[in-house]
Amino acid sequence: MTRILLVDDDQWVLKALCMGLRRIRREWEIVTAESGADALAELSRGSFDVIVSDMSMPVMNGVELLTRVRDLYPAIRRIALSGSAEQAALDGLASVAHELLEKPCPLKVLAHIIERAAAA
Amino acid sequence: MSAALAPSTTLSPRPLDDDRYVEAMKRLANRTNLGALAIHGLTAVVVAATIPSRLWVLALFFALIPFNVLVSARLLPKYGPVVAEVVRSVTNVAVGVWGYSLLGWPVPVWLWLPYCALAHEAFHPRLQLGTLLLTAGVTSAAGLLAGVPWIYPATFVVLAFICRALAEGRLAIIRDMLRRSDEQRRALDEAHAALKTALEARDRAELECRRAQKLEAIGRLAAGVAHEVNTPLQYAMSGLEFLREAIPEAAAGSSEELKRDVGDALALTMDGLDRVSRIVRALKQWAHPEQSTRVVTDLNRAVETTLMVAGHEYKYVAEVQTDFSELPPVVCHAGEIGQAVLNLVVNAAHAISGVVTGSERKGVIGVRTHAEQDWVVVTISDTGCGIDPMHRDKVFEPFFTTKSASEGIGQGLAIVHSIVVDRHGGKVSFDSEPGVGTTFRLYLPRAAS
Numbered sequence: 163m164t165r166i167l168l169v170d171d172d173q174w175v176l177k178a179l180c181m182g183l184r185r186i187r188r189e190w191e192i193v194t195a196e197s198g199a200d201a202l203a204e205l206s207r208g209s210f211d212v213i214v215s216d217m218s219m220p221v222m223n224g225v226e227l228l229t230r231v232r233d234l235y236p237a238i239r240r241i242a243l244s245g246s247a248e249q250a251a252l253d254g255l256a257s258v259a260h261e262l263l264e265k266p267c268p269l270k271v272l273a274h275i276i277e278r279a280a281a282a
Numbered sequence: 283m284s285a286a287l288a289p290s291t292t293l294s295p296r297p298l299d300d301d302r303y304v305e306a307m308k309r310l311a312n313r314t315n316l317g318a319l320a321i322h323g324l325t326a327v328v329v330a331a332t333i334p335s336r337l338w339v340l341a342l343f344f345a346l347i348p349f350n351v352l353v354s355a356r357l358l359p360k361y362g363p364v365v366a367e368v369v370r371s372v373t374n375v376a377v378g379v380w381g382y383s384l385l386g387w388p389v390p391v392w393l394w395l396p397y398c399a400l401a402h403e404a405f406h407p408r409l410q411l412g413t414l415l416l417t418a419g420v421t422s423a424a425g426l427l428a429g430v431p432w433i434y435p436a437t438f439v440v441l442a443f444i445c446r447a448l449a450e451g452r453l454a455i456i457r458d459m460l461r462r463s464d465e466q467r468r469a470l471d472e473a474h475a476a477l478k479t480a481l482e483a484r485d486r487a488e489l490e491c492r493r494a495q496k497l498e499a500i501g502r503l504a505a506g507v508a509h510e511v512n513t514p515l516q517y518a519m520s521g522l523e524f525l526r527e528a529i530p531e532a533a534a535g536s537s538e539e540l541k542r543d544v545g546d547a548l549a550l551t552m553d554g555l556d557r558v559s560r561i562v563r564a565l566k567q568w569a570h571p572e573q574s575t576r577v578v579t580d581l582n583r584a585v586e587t588t589l590m591v592a593g594h595e596y597k598y599v600a601e602v603q604t605d606f607s608e609l610p611p612v613v614c615h616a617g618e619i620g621q622a623v624l625n626l627v628v629n630a631a632h633a634i635s636g637v638v639t640g641s642e643r644k645g646v647i648g649v650r651t652h653a654e655q656d657w658v659v660v661t662i663s664d665t666g667c668g669i670d671p672m673h674r675d676k677v678f679e680p681f682f683t684t685k686s687a688s689e690g691i692g693q694g695l696a697i698v699h700s701i702v703v704d705r706h707g708g709k710v711s712f713d714s715e716p717g718v719g720t721t722f723r724l725y726l727p728r729a730a731s
Contacts, residue, residue: 171598178517178550181543182524218509220598221642245516246509265512269523 164280165191165209169201169227170216170243175265179214182269187277198222202230210238211280214272217244217255228258239279243267488700495697499621506594510561518554521547565591576706578729579616581658582606582651588620589627589649596631599638600645600664607652613729614706619660622701623649625694626662626722633666633720648721657708657725668716678710702726 166183170176176194183192193210195201198219205213213231217224228240242259255262260282261275524547532544589602596602627647634645648663669677673684678699702708702724714720 172513172517174517174550174553175513175520177546178520178524181547181550182520185524185527185543218594218598220644221640243516245512246505266515266519269520 163189163191164211164276165193166276166280167193167195167201167204167210167213168215169195169198169213169219169224171196171219172216175216179269179272183273183276186269186273190276198224198227198230201227202234205231205235205238210235212239212241212276214241214243214276217242218246225254225258229254232258239282241275241279243272492697492700495625495694496621499624507561507565507591509594510591511558514554514557516554518551518558521549521551521554525551561590563587576613576615578611579614579619581609581612581614581619581660581726584616584620585623585649585651585660588623592624592627595628596634596647598644599631599635600647602647602649605648605650607650609651609653609658611729612658612726614726615701618701618705619724619726622698622724623660623662625698626724629694630662630664630666630720633664633668636667637665653728654725656728658728660724660726661721662724663719663721665719668718668720669712669714670716674714677712698722698724 164187168176168179168183170179173196176196180192180194183190193204193208195204199222201213201215204210213228215224215227219227222230224242224244228242231238231240239261240259241261241263242255243263243265244255245265260279263272263275525544528540528544528547532540586604586606589604627649630647634647638645645665646663648661650661650663652659652661670684677695679696699710702710707727709725710722711725712720712722
């Protein structure tokens, strides 16, 4: 079973993505985290195939989180889901994320990307 | 700016403007002649009437001096000099002759000599010298014929030329004074022109700075707004996508769980769209970048919408606590005041971010509005790092910054000052304690009722 970790500081986003993705792929197990620290805690508790992370978050932003994930769990496929295409935020992304998606991203596109990442 | 003014302080002496000198001398001659004309016309009448008392004649001469000064100071007859010269020459001879016969010494002529010598130096010096010699000669001859001691006419002639020499000295002084005043005036003109140029340059630079800062603020907003809008759009669109799939199924009668999810998706969608529309409404305030006239503004609303569009700047580092009092209307450029508030909020967020970064803590940005006598006051406080006392005097200077180049160009507070003080006739003050925080107060004049 594919395990996916969704990270976003906005719980409404998490709820919507979680609900939508579950409907598209009932077989996926989706876990959510509202901060970088929560995400690292979840990663330490169990294995995941894909992490989808927001970029702009307090304390630990998306780039920092994905960098940690790359170093600690290199097997996990990393997808960035960014709300703003700020150059400063994107600069660090190329080396830490396998995919970069921009909000608002259609659920089907997101599901497709996750599926492809999980299969890789 | 000081460099721009420097050249005007070293001035080269300039040649005297001859036209101006002649004009000044003509004016002087006019006044002098009018005075002399008045004195001697009256004197001639009085002496011709041969008033028996010598004391009365003397008293009249002295009494006429202030009168002469008054007349000279106020009237400038157009053809005065020539007429005066003729009348004076005639009356002078008469006065001299009658003076001798009455008083035994030429008092009136002596009294008049300084005027006589001074008057036409610049206007028609030859005529003046002629009348002087004529007066001296005729008066002396008349005296000698009348049998006065020779020492009187001799003294008179010597005095006449001494007076003339003194007058020339006086003229040299006047000429010098004119030259110097001319130089000073030119220096003043040049300094004034340099100052004007410098002020214009400063105004232009300030305008450009304000535009640059406005662009920076708009760029900042655009990035923030993109994020603020995209996030609710994400869950609104996801909610709709979910509904599109789920509604037919739910309509066909399905599980309680699906019905609950449909409700949630609707709530998500509506909330997302509501958030987007609120942000767009707030943005409208920024859609009039160059309002030329001030308008009556609800300041509380202007501040509130600014806080909304600036949310991206502070939401990860600080909680915003607002305390809006009921305010009288304020006549202002709402967009500019919004920009000033935005600058202060961004500064507050940066100050707090320096303190809380790397920790789970958040700071507090307090935003308060209240009316105070003739002012409406917006107070923005933070629990950030504070302003170093050594920087207190510089914070409003353009391009002064303690931030890195990526964080700011040192225009924020300079623009706040310019907007509030220069553009709105208000005041800006602040208190700050390093390690505790900073409080800025913007005072805007309330609208005249």
